[in-house]
């Protein structure tokens with residue numbers, strides 16, 4: 339049975355074009371800077387995001403970690419959202435490994451941080467307090483529903499930060515989803531910020547990897563940090579080759595995933611017991627809550643769907659997140675809607 343896997347866009351498998359590129363990839367020792375495929379991927383990624391340089395890292399988690407540990411000293415504090423991936427899902431790495439603490443603010447509906455609240459969170463120059471060093475923004479914002487922030491907001495937040503001597507890092511794991519959904523060049527979202535990480539391994543379909551981008555000087559320091567973290571890989575051009583295919587051929591098609599997410603959300607909204615939140619998906623994520631009329635637990639619903647070859651995952655005691663990606667076609671949507679309708683009846 340062909341599985342329909344809506345748990346995440348990380349479940350995407352490399353395309354045939356990626357497999358071919360991987361088989362043929364020219365490689366070298368990347369720790370010596372000798373891997374031509376990685377060098378090319380890094381240059382492409384930096385150019386796409388309007389940055390001077392890029393650094394291939396094994397995961398988005400390491401990208402954010404290397405960025406924050408490069409920008410910050412021990413005892414520094416990062417302002418970020420209460421539902422930021424870095425706060426919730428990266429093992430508290432910035433604190434355990436870097437001695438960096440975080441100050442979390444409740445995000446607004448679109449995942450952005452309100453400037454007045456950021457202003458109030460900036461520490462005084464006082465030995466009792468940590469030193470505010472950096473603001474992290476997440477675009478698209480995962481836990482807030484795959485919502486995106488606009489280039490105007492990013493510019494405003496960054497100007498605000500720079501006026502106060504603060505650094506801005508963007509967790510842009512899905513920054514291309516954000517750009518495609520807004521019909522804009524990704525550079526408009528990333529040029530203002532000091533550094534940005536994005537994932538090749540999600541909707542873009544590559545098997546592994548993220549790229550951290552920023553100024554040449556910053557990337558030089560971050561390369562040392564990546565080594566500290568054990569992320570210096572050798573002939574990793576084999577996996578980076580898939581990343582090049584991802585950047586060349588998988589970005590524009592994200593619009594299809596967004597369109598399917600809208601259709602799926604609309605169809606699901608007609609099923610009694612499903613309450614979409616947000617009501618219209620901004621990108622490729624659909625979040626819904628179960629009404630009290632539904633007796634089944636999320637685990638029971640997951641089980642019943644899995645029996646029909648459909649994988650979904652709860653993201654709260656009565657909440658589900660479904661994610662569309664290139665392996666989900668119209669037929670998969672139909673099957674999922676019917677299975678959920680039947681299960682919840």
Ligand SMILES: *Cc1c(COP(=O)(O)O)cnc(C)c1O
Pocket residue numbers: 396397398399400423424476478479480509511512537539548
């Ligand atoms: C997936 C993700 C990351 C990084 O995840 P890895 O699994 O480590 O690649 C970072 N931020 C957000 C918002 C994400 O969704």
